[in-house]
Amino acid sequence: MLIGREELAPLSILGREAGSEGVIIDRFIIDFYCADRKLCIEADGDSHAEPDQIEYDQARTKWLNEEGYRVIRFTNREVFNQFEAVLETILAECNRPSP
16 A cells, blocks of 8 residues: 555654654664554754764664664754655655565
């Protein structure tokens, strides 16, 4: 079943200040998660540009991918300044067949 823009309405929180508790998968907190698609959506702040954090995020993404999850990342700047493009990317990823 394809997902349309109306199903993305709960993601409108992406356009607000931080405050989402996220979803826990194993030992990781995922910002937003679509269980039907095993899709993890991350909205990353400036700290994710630090070398140690980049390495951690890469290892985390690798583990999630190996467990069958898909991960897409956006910077907070993208979420706040290009919200429609972010939603379109999420929508396209939701409708992409699972590997």
